[in-house]
Amino acid sequence: MKILVCITHVPDTTSRIAFTEDDTQFDKTGVQFIIGPYDDYALARAVELKEQLGGTITALNVGEAETEPTIRKALAIGADDAIRVNAIPTDSFFVANEIATIAKEGQYDLILMGRESIDFNSGVVHSMVGEILGIPSISPVMTLDIEDATAKMTREIEGGKESIQAELPLVLGCQEPIAEWKIPNMRGIMTARTKPLEVKEPSANTTKTEFKNYELPPEKGAVKMIDADNVSELVDLLKNEAKVI
Amino acid sequence: MSILVFIEITEGTIKKSSLEAISYGAQLGDVTAIAFGEISVEELAKAGLSGASKVLHVSDEKYHLGNVQAYSSAISEAMESIGADTLVLSKSSLGDPISARVAIKQGASLASNVIELPDTSDGFTVKTSIYTGKAFAITKLTEDKKVISIKKNAIGIKEDGNAATVESFTPSSTDTDFKAKITSQNKTTGEILLPEADLVVSGGRGLKGPENWGMIEELATTLGAATGCSKPVSDMDWRPHHEHVGQTGIKVAPSLYIAVGISGAIQHLAGVNSSKYIVVVNKDPEAPFFKAADYGIVGDAFEVIPKLTEAIKAIS
Numbered sequence: 001m002k003i004l005v006c007i008t009h010v011p012d013t014t015s016r017i018a019f020t021e022d023d024t025q026f027d028k029t030g031v032q033f034i035i036g037p038y039d040d041y042a043l044a045r046a047v048e049l050k051e052q053l054g055g056t057i058t059a060l061n062v063g064e065a066e067t068e069p070t071i072r073k074a075l076a077i078g079a080d081d082a083i084r085v086n087a088i089p090t091d092s093f094f095v096a097n098e099i100a101t102i103a104k105e106g107q108y109d110l111i112l113m114g115r116e117s118i119d120f121n122s123g124v125v126h127s128m129v130g131e132i133l134g135i136p137s138i139s140p141v142m143t144l145d146i147e148d149a150t151a152k153m154t155r156e157i158e159g160g161k162e163s164i165q166a167e168l169p170l171v172l173g174c175q176e177p178i179a180e181w182k183i184p185n186m187r188g189i190m191t192a193r194t195k196p197l198e199v200k201e202p203s204a205n206t207t208k209t210e211f212k213n214y215e216l217p218p219e220k221g222a223v224k225m226i227d228a229d230n231v232s233e234l235v236d237l238l239k240n241e242a243k244v245i
Numbered sequence: 246m247s248i249l250v251f252i253e254i255t256e257g258t259i260k261k262s263s264l265e266a267i268s269y270g271a272q273l274g275d276v277t278a279i280a281f282g283e284i285s286v287e288e289l290a291k292a293g294l295s296g297a298s299k300v301l302h303v304s305d306e307k308y309h310l311g312n313v314q315a316y317s318s319a320i321s322e323a324m325e326s327i328g329a330d331t332l333v334l335s336k337s338s339l340g341d342p343i344s345a346r347v348a349i350k351q352g353a354s355l356a357s358n359v360i361e362l363p364d365t366s367d368g369f370t371v372k373t374s375i376y377t378g379k380a381f382a383i384t385k386l387t388e389d390k391k392v393i394s395i396k397k398n399a400i401g402i403k404e405d406g407n408a409a410t411v412e413s414f415t416p417s418s419t420d421t422d423f424k425a426k427i428t429s430q431n432k433t434t435g436e437i438l439l440p441e442a443d444l445v446v447s448g449g450r451g452l453k454g455p456e457n458w459g460m461i462e463e464l465a466t467t468l469g470a471a472t473g474c475s476k477p478v479s480d481m482d483w484r485p486h487h488e489h490v491g492q493t494g495i496k497v498a499p500s501l502y503i504a505v506g507i508s509g510a511i512q513h514l515a516g517v518n519s520s521k522y523i524v525v526v527n528k529d530p531e532a533p534f535f536k537a538a539d540y541g542i543v544g545d546a547f548e549v550i551p552k553l554t555e556a557i558k559a560i561s
Binding site for chain 2: 011038119123136140214225227239245
């Protein structure tokens with residue numbers, strides 16, 4: 001089985017979010033970049049499926065050279081090789097188009113990624129890829145099992161979940177508890193250095209949006225503390241000050 | 246603009262978040278809504294109160310469960326048939342994949358997590374919530390066709406319109422649309438859906454075990470709130486995953502979020518930072534959640550929560 005795992009290179013979830021250049025650039029000062037947490041689940045499940053069924057895992061990232069340490073981490077966790085499409089991931093359509101191009105060339109059985117990136121949170125790239133390729137896309141996937149060429153999945157829906165069955169090839173957006181995150185071991189880290197990482201130029205230059213600038217939300221005011229023996233004061237504040245109950 | 250709004254149905258009624266999408270669309274142009282599944286004509290006509298002039302209803306049984314590809318094809322076909330240039334929907338586990346597929350089918354610009362009406366002074370510019378609520382992006386949609394996926398609880402619901410006319414709509418489906426088969430669905434019924442709840446009561450590890458959730462549920466019932474939990478609680482199976490609020494769980498945006506026995510790790514805060522008001526009850530005065538709260542009580546949840554429930558009952 002050939003698995004393509006698409007990873008994002010995103011600020012660690014504890015990062016302070018700030019902007020520079022008149023709020024047009026993300027401020028990378030002191031920020032640690034990681035594999036997107038949802039993508040990390042996708043990668044972990046891919047490694048388990050490979051152990052179970054055999055095959056290969058290719059990690060894919062659309063990004064500039066700065067993302068290579070993140071891609072190497074995916075190789076350390078268990079991807080066999082990697083592709084970097086050398087471009088700034090400008091919008092969802094641009095990224096989906098590049099992923100679809102790579103997917104067509106490589107004839108993958110399974111294209112996995114996170115349910116959404118934790119920077120732009122759109123949660124649409126997997127389904128765009130599915131539509132471009134004319135195959136089903138399912139997200140957010142909580143469990144995934146493969147038997148012959150059939151995938152059985154659980155998808156989270158509002159207030160519950162559903163079971164879905166589909167033939168490969170498929171594009172899936174993953175989330176917990178599909179697998180436990182894997183921490184690369186020393187052998188993985190050593191072999192990752194020499195695993196192939198191919199750099200490709202983007203196949204097209206198509207975007208459908210034009211980014212203008214970032215904004216930050218207003219600062220939160222100070223917390224008002226209420227005595228534990230006086231909960232009626234809280235009720236009064238919620239009713240008459242916040243007007244939410 | 247001619248606008249199609251995809252509306253979701255829950256237990257025979259239109260979801261609140263879909264009324265938000267209709268209200269949003271009605272402020273941009275003429276709105277036709279499209280709905281799938283089991284719902285009465287009377288209920289569908291209520292889409293008119295929020296501004297839809299017409300509702301297309303796909304009642305064919307094979308569309309009942311929410312098949313993404315089939316819905317996307319039908320929606321794209323409906324856009325062609327009414328000449329709509331824009332699709333508006335509420336961001337959800339169904340809205341996300343549909344917005345993506347329809348955007349590709351229509352060659353449209355897509356904006357996801359939109360939180361306010363567009364600025365049309367120079368083209369069509371939208372504000373979206375990014376970095377899990379920690380920032381916003383201002384983005385221009387450059388195509389004539391657009392797909393706008395709005396964040397829940399960000400847009401007020403209009404209720405001053407007239408009943409909409411309801412027409413049945415039969416999409417020309419293909420086998421490809423049904424390649425992914427939904428074999429079963431398991432949904433809680435009669436509960437307020439967490440992602441669109443206006444009030445949320447959440448519990449954390451401080452509650453010590455799943456057997457202690459009774460008081461959380463009672464407070465939630467008293468308020469008419471949905472219940473949520475922190476990641477460790479769902480990881481330990483004290484509560485189902487669809488109640489997990491946080492960075493890798495559900496992102497909520499209620500008017501009021503009450504956090505009980507949750508310390509407030511940054512990953513949890515990422516799921517709640519769009520709440521208008523946050524109340525934190527924790528016995529540890531150093532819990533980081535207090536810094537993100539509007540109101541705080543340092544105290545034992547087992548004493549504070551029953552008292553709070555009684556105090557709310559007393560005023561309602």
